Amino acid sequence: MQLKWSEGRNGLGEIAAANLHTSISIPREMNGPGIGTNPDEMLLGAAATCYLITLAALLENSKIEVLDLSMQAEGFVDVTNGVFTYEKIVHRPSIRVQNCSERELKRIYRLAEKAEQTCMISKALKGNVQIECYVQILQA
Structure with missing residues (x-):
């Protein structure tokens, strides 16, 4: 991974890796x-x-046929006395499957x-x- 930075605190930079290149x-x-x-964000x-x-x-690996898999994610930062601390991440995956039994839903x-x-x-x-993780399972 290569990084470049110009100027001071409010400068701009670039990050580059094999499959990532962004400001x-x-x-x-x-x-x-x-x-x-x-x-x-990273x-x-x-x-x-x-x-x-x-x-x-x-x-x-569990042989569960997934029709669609998507997710929302949110990060929470606390600011105390001007100090920023990454406090919490919340994942909200949404899994769409064919109609499943109660047992299969529990397995998911x-x-x-x-x-x-x-x-x-x-x-x-x-x-x-x-x-934290809040799973939503949708059945087709």
């Missing part, structure tokens, strides 16, 4: 220019994509919980950032 800056909410992405994106990919793999909920426990990013954040 970076401090967000407007923190009195920055708000151009491109920022560390808060942390939320890392946690959300890791969770979603892990969940997809667990569902596939367990897999959604297991995905949070086994996701590499969630494990790295454990003890520092609270992660």
Whole structure:
């Protein structure tokens, strides 16, 4: 991963990796220019994509036919005495499946919980950032 930065606190930067290239800056909410992405979005994106990919793999390995898998994710930052702390991440996955039995639905909920426990990013954040997950299962 390569990073560049110009000027001081309110400068602009770039981040580049094999499959990622974008502008970076401090967000407007923190009195920055708000151009491109920022560390808060990247942390939320890392946690959300890791969770979603892990969940997809667990569902596939369990032979559960998923018609659609999507998710909303939200990060919460606390500001106390001018100090910003990433407090909580909330995942809201939506899983669309064919009509399932009650037993199969319970299994999907367990897999959604297991995905949070086994996701590499969630494990790295454990003890520092609270992660909550609210699963919605839709049946076709």
